[in-house]
Amino acid sequence: xxxxxIPFFGTLVLCLILISASYTMAVAVGAGQGRPHLLPSARxxxxxxxxxxxxxxxxxxxxFQTHDFRIRYVARYSDRSMPWWYLIASLWGGQDGSLLxxxxxxxxxxxxxxxxxxxxxxxxxxxxxxxLMSILIFFAVLMLFAANPFxxxxxxxxxxxxxxxxxxxxxxxxxxxxxxxxxxxxxxxPFAILIAAxxxxxxxxxxxxxxxxxxxxxxxxxxLGLLLGLLWSYEExxxxxxxxxxxxxxxxxxxWLVGTAYLHSVLIQERRHMMKVWNVFLLALTFFLTIxxxxxxxxxxxxxxxxxxxxxxxxxxxxxMGFLLIGIAALIIxxxxxxxxxxxxxxxxxxxxxxLLNNWVLLGMMVFVLIATTFPLLSQWLRGEEVTVGPxxxxxxxxxxxxxxxxxxxxxxxxxxxxATGSKLLRAMVFPVGVGVSVAVLQVLFGARVGYPPIVEPTxxxxxxxxxxxxxxxxxxxxxxxxxxxxxxxxVGQEFWRGVRVRMRKGEGVATALVRLTSKGxxxxxxxxxxxxxxxxxxxxxxxxxxxxxxxxxxxGETMSVGKHTLRYDQPRMEADPNKRMIFTDMTLLDESGxxxxxxxxxxxxYRTHPQMPTTEVAIRSRPAEDIYVIMxxxxxxxxxxTFRIIIRPLVAWIWFGGLVLLLGALLGMWPxxxxxxxxxxxxxxxxxxxxxxxxxxxxxxxATMMAWVGVASAQNDSSSSLHAGSVxxxxxxxxxxxxxxxxxxxxCARLPLDTCACGWxxxxxxxxxxxxxxxxxxxxxxxSYRSQFGxxxxxxxxxxxxxxxxxxxxxxxxxxxxxxIILLGRRWQRRSAGGPTRGSATxxxxxxxxxxxxxELDHLEQS
Amino acid sequence: MADLLPxxxxxxxxxxxxxxxxxxxxxxxxxxxxxxxxxxxxQLTTDARRALLTQKEALLQEIRDVAFEHDADKxxxxxxxxxxxxxxxxxxxxxxxxxxxxxxxxxEAEALIAERLAAKS
Numbered sequence: 001x002x003x004x005x006i007p008f009f010g011t012l013v014l015c016l017i018l019i020s021a022s023y024t025m026a027v028a029v030g031a032g033q034g035r036p037h038l039l040p041s042a043r044x045x046x047x048x049x050x051x052x053x054x055x056x057x058x059x060x061x062x063x064f065q066t067h068d069f070r071i072r073y074v075a076r077y078s079d080r081s082m083p084w085w086y087l088i089a090s091l092w093g094g095q096d097g098s099l100l101x102x103x104x105x106x107x108x109x110x111x112x113x114x115x116x117x118x119x120x121x122x123x124x125x126x127x128x129x130x131x132l133m134s135i136l137i138f139f140a141v142l143m144l145f146a147a148n149p150f151x152x153x154x155x156x157x158x159x160x161x162x163x164x165x166x167x168x169x170x171x172x173x174x175x176x177x178x179x180x181x182x183x184x185x186x187x188x189x190p191f192a193i194l195i196a197a198x199x200x201x202x203x204x205x206x207x208x209x210x211x212x213x214x215x216x217x218x219x220x221x222x223x224l225g226l227l228l229g230l231l232w233s234y235e236e237x238x239x240x241x242x243x244x245x246x247x248x249x250x251x252x253x254x255x256w257l258v259g260t261a262y263l264h265s266v267l268i269q270e271r272r273h274m275m276k277v278w279n280v281f282l283l284a285l286t287f288f289l290t291i292x293x294x295x296x297x298x299x300x301x302x303x304x305x306x307x308x309x310x311x312x313x314x315x316x317x318x319x320x321m322g323f324l325l326i327g328i329a330a331l332i333i334x335x336x337x338x339x340x341x342x343x344x345x346x347x348x349x350x351x352x353x354x355x356l357l358n359n360w361v362l363l364g365m366m367v368f369v370l371i372a373t374t375f376p377l378l379s380q381w382l383r384g385e386e387v388t389v390g391p392x393x394x395x396x397x398x399x400x401x402x403x404x405x406x407x408x409x410x411x412x413x414x415x416x417x418x419x420a421t422g423s424k425l426l427r428a429m430v431f432p433v434g435v436g437v438s439v440a441v442l443q444v445l446f447g448a449r450v451g452y453p454p455i456v457e458p459t460x461x462x463x464x465x466x467x468x469x470x471x472x473x474x475x476x477x478x479x480x481x482x483x484x485x486x487x488x489x490x491x492v493g494q495e496f497w498r499g500v501r502v503r504m505r506k507g508e509g510v511a512t513a514l515v516r517l518t519s520k521g522x523x524x525x526x527x528x529x530x531x532x533x534x535x536x537x538x539x540x541x542x543x544x545x546x547x548x549x550x551x552x553x554x555x556x557g558e559t560m561s562v563g564k565h566t567l568r569y570d571q572p573r574m575e576a577d578p579n580k581r582m583i584f585t586d587m588t589l590l591d592e593s594g595x596x597x598x599x600x601x602x603x604x605x606x607y608r609t610h611p612q613m614p615t616t617e618v619a620i621r622s623r624p625a626e627d628i629y630v631i632m633x634x635x636x637x638x639x640x641x642x643t644f645r646i647i648i649r650p651l652v653a654w655i656w657f658g659g660l661v662l663l664l665g666a667l668l669g670m671w672p673x674x675x676x677x678x679x680x681x682x683x684x685x686x687x688x689x690x691x692x693x694x695x696x697x698x699x700x701x702x703x704a705t706m707m708a709w710v711g712v713a714s715a716q717n718d719s720s721s722s723l724h725a726g727s728v729x730x731x732x733x734x735x736x737x738x739x740x741x742x743x744x745x746x747x748x749c750a751r752l753p754l755d756t757c758a759c760g761w762x763x764x765x766x767x768x769x770x771x772x773x774x775x776x777x778x779x780x781x782x783x784x785s786y787r788s789q790f791g792x793x794x795x796x797x798x799x800x801x802x803x804x805x806x807x808x809x810x811x812x813x814x815x816x817x818x819x820x821x822i823i824l825l826g827r828r829w830q831r832r833s834a835g836g837p838t839r840g841s842a843t844x845x846x847x848x849x850x851x852x853x854x855x856x857e858l859d860h861l862e863q864s
Numbered sequence: 865m866a867d868l869l870p871x872x873x874x875x876x877x878x879x880x881x882x883x884x885x886x887x888x889x890x891x892x893x894x895x896x897x898x899x900x901x902x903x904x905x906x907q908l909t910t911d912a913r914r915a916l917l918t919q920k921e922a923l924l925q926e927i928r929d930v931a932f933e934h935d936a937d938k939x940x941x942x943x944x945x946x947x948x949x950x951x952x953x954x955x956x957x958x959x960x961x962x963x964x965x966x967x968x969x970x971x972e973a974e975a976l977i978a979e980r981l982a983a984k985s
Contacts, residue, residue: 020888027895037897044891051884058877065870084866205918271926273919416933417926418947421940428938498936505935850956854927861924 007071010059010150013052017103018140020049025133032126032199039122042129046114049136053107056100057091060149064090070157073097073149079163079609081579086164089173093164095298095313096149098177102294103139105178105185110136113189113214121210127196128189135188138320146313163609169579172232180229180252183222184290187255189214191287194280198331203276203338208269211283213670215266219259220666226252227659234652235618241544241756242655245394250373251293254366259286261362264355271417272352274341277332282359284328291321296373344829347419354412356822361405364815368397368808375798375807383803390753390796392461392740396470397808399477403484406538409531410488413495431494436487443479451563451650454479456545459737462800463780466808481542485535492528492535499525518668526669533665536658543626543651551633551645559590562646565628566590567600569642572635580607582617585632585642589621602632602644624657626650633758730755731770738779739766741797745790753796916962923955 024045031038060073064087069075077090077097092101110132117125143149164173190211197207229249234242243249262282268275299314332339345352372389379387414428443454456478458471496514499521503513518525552560554569561567570586584603591597600619607613621628626648633643730736739755746761754762754769772782787795798804930951934944 020884024891027891038895041891041895044887044894048884048887048891051880051887054880055877055884058873058880062870062873062877065866065873084869204915205922206914209918271922273922414938416938417929419943420938421943424938424940498938499932502932502935847956850959851952853959854924854952854955857920857924858928861928 006059006063006068007150007152010056010063010071011144011148013056013059014140014144014148014150017049017052017056018137018144020045020052021133021136021140024049025130025137028126028130028133030126032130036122039126042126043114043118046110046129046133049133050107050111053100053104053136057104060097060100061088061091063150064088067161069159069161070152071149072151072153075153075158075161077161077164079161081608082163082169083579085174086169089168090164092177092181093168093173096143096147096151098181099139099143099147099298099313100149101178102181102185103136103143105181106132106136106139106188109185109189113192121193121196121206123200123202124193124196124207124210127199128192131192131195132188135192138316142313142316146316161609163607166580166605166607166610166613166615167236169607172228172235176225176228176232179221180225183218183220183225184252184255184294186214186218186221187259187287187290190218190283194283195331198280198335201335201338203280203335205270205273208266208279212266212270215259215263215283216666216670219256219263220663220670222252222256222259223659223666224663226256227656227663230655230659235620242652245369245372245391247373248297250369251296254293254369254373255286255289257362257366257369258282258289261359261366262286264358264362268352268355272341272343274343274345274352276339276341277336278359280332280339284332288321288324288328291317291324295321344832345826347830348823348826349415349420349422349425351412351415351417351420353826354408354415356826358405358408358412360815360818360822361401361408364811364818365398365401365405367814368401368811369394371811372807376793379792379798379803386791386793387798387804388743388793388796389798389807390740390743392459392753393797393807396461396474397811399481400473402538402541403477403481406481406484406488406534409534410484410491413528413531414491428494429491432487432490435490436483439486440479440483443482447479452478452482452546457733459733459740461741461797464800466800478542478545481538485538485542488531488535492532495528496525522671523669526665526667526671529665529668530662531665533658533660533662536654536661538658540651540653540655540658543649543654546650547647549645549647551643553641553643555639555641560644560646562628563648564592565646565648566594567628567630567644567646569644572637572640572642573601578608580605582606583635585635585644587619587630587644589628600628600630602630604632604635622653624651624653627652734773734779735766735770738769738773738782741783741795742769742786743794743796745794913962916958920955920958920962923951923958927951927955 024042027038027045028042031042060071062068063071063074064078065084067074067078067080073094073096074090077094078087082090090097092098110129113132114129117128121128193207193211193214197203229252230242233244233249262279265275265282266279269279295314295317299317345356347353372393375389376387379385410432411429414432415425440454443452447454455475458475460467460471462470496517499517500510500513503517504510508516548563550560550562554560556569556571559566559568566589568588568590570588573584573586575582575584582603582605584601587600587602588596589598589600598621600621602619603617605615605617607615616631616633619630621630627650629647629649631645631647633645635642730739736755740753742754742765744752744754744757744759744762744765746757746759752762754766769782773779783795792798798807927948930939930944930947933939934941934948939947
């Protein structure tokens with residue numbers, strides 16, 4: 001390989017990928033159109049294409065490791081001082097390379113799916129392969145014509161590279177993007193299965209079963225990717241906490257919301273053969289949103305703290321999305337007669353209807369986030385005015401919807417399939433509701449004493465009635481959230497207990513009953529465990545309402561106290577490696593008696609290639625009750641005096657713990673049954689064979705490895721970085737409300753409001769605004785003058801009038817209409833079901849014989 | 865490690881190139897031959913039966929779940945009786961359809977086996 005012209009060879013391989021994928025797609029289409037003998041040929045063509053993608057990735061990785069700075073991408077995202085692991089992470093650190101990485105992950109999925117399909121779903125196979133190849137063709141075209149990772153400099157080759165952005169030089173870069181991509185790309189497989197079903201007209205439960213495992217794998221990776229993103233963002237000082245509703249974060253959240261709705265809704269189709277069009281729509285929308293999210297991230301159309309640079313590839317995505325929309329819509333319309341439901345909802349008090357409500361909330365959240373994320377673009381197109389939708393808007397609207405979703409997560413398990421008995425449901429709700437109410441009462445009585453008052457200070461995002469209503473909703477949200485969490489935990493606990501009790505009546509002990517109950521109903525109980533994980537995460541999110549922070553300047557030996565914690569500043573310390581200089585400030589945590597209770601060392605890193613961008617390394621001491629988040633704002637080398645900001649963040653650790661529980665629940669839901677394992681064993685006793693069993697085991701290993709990696713990496717380096725050197729002090733609620741509405745306009749801190757942005761410009765602006773407030777100026781007037789000075793885009797939340805009101809009015813209106821439609825539809829179904837004849841009455845004479853056969857088969861099912 | 869990695873990528877790329885070329889060769893040779901796939905045809909002929917078997921499996925699962933939900937005190941006796949009877953009636957119908965279709969399926973299966981055996985000999 002060294003004798004080869006690497007950039008030319010890389011581009012040649014990209015051309016070969018395009019040719020091979022096109023050929024394979026053509027052969028697969030031929031196989032699907034009545035020439036089944038072409039199917040093995042398509043399968044081998046798929047393997048060849050996947051191998052070529054692997055070659056392209058190896059060539060780029062080789063170029064990074066050998067510092068081949070003739071390649072522009074290598075020169076832009078690496079330098080000679082970077083260690084080998086960051087050189088590998090640079091593969092997906094920039095636009096062009098990340099597209100190749102996307103293609104690589106897609107080819108990995110394609111390879112495993114093709115292996116898995118051997119001997120399965122023969123009629124769907126050609127179209128699954130053709131669809132996956134078509135997606136690969138799109139990415140190959142993108143790389144060849146718009147973002148070639150092997151493109152070279154036209155004139156001189158630089159002696160050294162620019163280096164990876166310092167913010168990206170940490171272990172999160174190695175694990176978060178690949179995991180998130182695995183989640184994004186993973187939805188291609190169920191989508192391909194769906195397209196195959198639509199093309200062939202095989203729209204029964206076959207495709208749903210085929211897509212089940214792959215959609216769970218994609219959902220799990222997407223959840224893991226989001227969780228790792230939360231962790232990374234939490235450790236980055238300048239990224240606005242674990243979730244800042246940044247467009248790029250939203251881009252990954254949108255498919256998660258719709259994918260979650262699909263996973264619930266598809267259960268109805270599996271059991272009742274209904275909601276077929278809806279499930280097709282949800283799965284297609286999930287895949288579409290992965291492409292739309294990639295478009296948002298790649299095109300640079302919307303300002304974001306971590307999007308890629310503005311580029312020309314946006315137009316390719318627009319064409320592809322247009323093609324997808326038209327193609328999917330045409331297929332659905334064509335197949336509408338085959339997508340008719342076989343059954344109807346029998347009662348509004350049923351699990352099916354609870355799932356419909358769950359879909360309503362999830363899709364409502366999706367519409368909210370989608371409109372808010374794209375609103376700046378819409379505003380620009382419709383009225384030529386640039387606006388920004390900051391985190392405050394999302395937090396105010398998403399919290400009530402999130403709590404409603406949480407409530408449904410507790411209600412759903414209590415309701416029976418088909419038709420629950422009303423009185424039984426009410427009785428089942430007594431314990432969970434009692435627990436929820438008890439928690440609320442306890443919080444009202446004792447919450448304030450332990451630092452968790454039931455009502456927090458209301459902040460208004462609008463000076464209108466809507467603003468006041470939202471403010472009060474958010475003020476009571478912590479109490480409602482804790483109470484709902486308790487309700488869901490009690491509901492899930494009760495479900496486990498009821499199941500165990502049923503088995504105990506058959507003579508099993510508690511432990512045996514619990515194990516058998518869970519192992520025989522993996523999907524059901526795995527799902528319940530996922531709900532428990534969500535509850536823990538909500539506990540962590542709710543803790544954010546009780547954050548406390550303080551800033552002090554200290555000399556070595558001096559202490560500062562925040563809440564019940566005291567920290568002593570010991571000394572500054574300097575270290576260096578070939579890549580950077582590091583200035584640490586050692587601090588000791590002291591307990592209430594003054595004894596030492598641990599060490600933290602917030603720092604600043606100055607990278608060799610980016611000396612003008614010192615990063616602030618946060619030190620975090622994490623405990624279940626609260627995190628101590630320590631930031632060193634400045635340190636004077638001559639006097640050794642340091643400025644520190646300390647934030648006490650209650651319950652944050654529950655988010656990570658909840659995420660872990662959620663993933664374990666998802667794994668349990670996917671875990672293969674003994675029958676599946678046995679079938680695999682019998683079918684091919686000596687050779688490896690890809691099957692659901694191996695897929696899930698592989699996923700479990702990946703998840704466990706990643707979680708272990710996170711643990712080890714966190715243990716090695718309990719800190720993270722930010723380019724922001726300063727810190728923020730908020731003196732009173734008026735300041736908090738006003739600063740939260742105004743965005744920093746320094747040019748670098750896109751979308752950060754003044755209540756969190758720590759740059760020098762924001763600091764000066766805060767001082768200026770404080771002076772105006774001290775002079776008696778009204779906050780609304782200050783806001784108006786800020787708007788007229790910097791434009792509408794300088795406000796964190798658009799106003800509550802004119803077109804701006806559409807930002808919340810459209811999704812709220814859509815949700816109200818959708819709810820009315822769901823209720824009307826449900827009632828209609830209920831009436832039809834009550835009036836309709838009982839299907840499937842066999843002859844009376846044969847009934848007894850069939851009943852005994854049914855009993856036999858049920859016994860067999862119970863024992864399997 | 866930093867010295868070894870480039871060579872590791874060279875080796876992996878070489879193996880991938882060979883695997884890719886072999887796969888492409890196999891794909892082309894299979895595409896140009898017109899060997900029929902009995903297995904594919906066999907599966908194409910069992911669609912209706914497969915759908916019935918899937919339906920039967922789903923109904924059995926539902927009958928079991930309804931009984932479980934009744935035992936777990938989520939369904940009253942009356943609702944349980946009504947649902948159970950409805951599901952069993954559907955299941956009986958599916959069993960009936962499976963039995964009715966078995967004869968033609970058997971004939972078809974025998975014909976396919978004979979065809980395969982003839983092709984092998």
